[in-house]
Amino acid sequence: MNTTTVFFRRCENYNNASEMLKKLLMEYSDRFSPGEEVLVKPNMLSPRRVEEAVTTHPMILKTVLEFLLNLRVKPVVGDSPASGTAKSVAQKAGLLEVCEDLRVHLVELDEPIDANGEVYSKIKISKTALTMKVVNVAKLKTHSQMVMTLGVKNTFGCVVGKEKSAWHLRAGTNERFADLLIDVHLLVSPVITVMDGIEGMEGNGPANGIKRFFGLLAVSENAFALDYAIVEALGIDPGVVYTVARSMDRGLVPKFEMDGSWRGTIRLPSTTPVVPVPNPLRNLVRRFVRVPKINTRRCVTCKICENNCPAKAINVDRVSIDYQKCIRCYVCHEVCPEDAIMLVRKLF
Ligand code: SF4
Ligand code: SF4
DSSP states (O other): OOSEEEEEEEOSSHHHHHHHHHHHHHTTGGGOOTTOEEEEEEOOOSSOOGGGTOSOOHHHHHHHHHHHHHTTOEEEEEEOOSSSOHHHHHHHHTHHHHHHHHTOEEEEOOSEEEEOOSSOOOEEEEHHHHHSEEEEEEEEEEETTTEEEOHHHHGGGGBOTTHHHHHHHHHOSHHHHHHHHHHHHHHHOOSEEEEEEEEEEESSTTTSSEEEEEEEEEEESOHHHHHHHHHHHTTOOGGGSHHHHHHHHTTOOOOEEEESOOOOOOOOOTTOOSSOOOGGGHHHHHTTSEEEEEOTTTOOOOOHHHHHOTTOOEETTTTEEOTTTOOOOOHHHHHOTTOOEEEEEOOO
16 A cells, blocks of 8 residues: 555444454565564553443454454563553553464553653663554544544554653643654654544543443554544534644644544533634633533542643642643543542633
């Protein structure tokens, strides 16, 4: 295949997914050589059950691993989750069982190397992700900060540990954070991206939104094209999805052809601007955006939010969030295991 292709297949359930996905993956069999090590990077955001649709479904991971093993490739599965460890997430999400059954190693993406991207330098990316070929296995979900989390954003898990939340502070704005996500994706440069869009999430994703059936299985060698195609098929203005908007601005969405069709709908996060916000108005709009607030009825005082807040704005013991420090990155909402962070309107 010389032209970039985005494959869309309508898939009603995970039982039908394996056969369908294997056929699509065969299109890319010449990209791999026997004996080489390949990192398979699922969405392993946090320790959630498969039924919650936060993480890549075990059936999708199993199919990708079997495809690689049949080619006599040596796959390893890895991620650096936003909360928990690769092992704790994999265990809860049913992914560890798949790895054990197929005798595939599960690794924590650590051992950082300072990598220089087009916009940012010294991005601490896992050595494994930079030195192995990567198969990116993403999940179709909304994202309170970035509007959607698709193929490009999935490789952010190759940035090691707490560096991920620190970048929210360094980047400062959603547009600049999208540039970082794009830099990381270009550095990791996956051979293919698979989208598990059979079940995903709408509303205030990526962890505490509403589970939703979409019925999409998608594959492409180019995640910029894949993400653009999905956003378009969902009827969303590409300009409001930060990674898609910035990748278009940076000339990274190639001309591509579609193989197969699918259309869907999605309820975007309550934090999403209705239309793309022009540059001069961005500071004004940020004064009206939603802010996190601790729901004391749900909170179990685990302090995961406090420990992950890049701005050090949360004090769980005092049930307080310092809105002068808060940069509205919604990491606290993303990592809270109890859905105890509400996103409420506040005018500054
Ligand atoms: S808000 Fe959530 S993450 Fe924060 S302490 Fe409470 S339960 Fe834990
Ligand atoms: S309080 Fe929440 S939204 Fe605000 S900076 Fe901290 S993690 Fe981000």
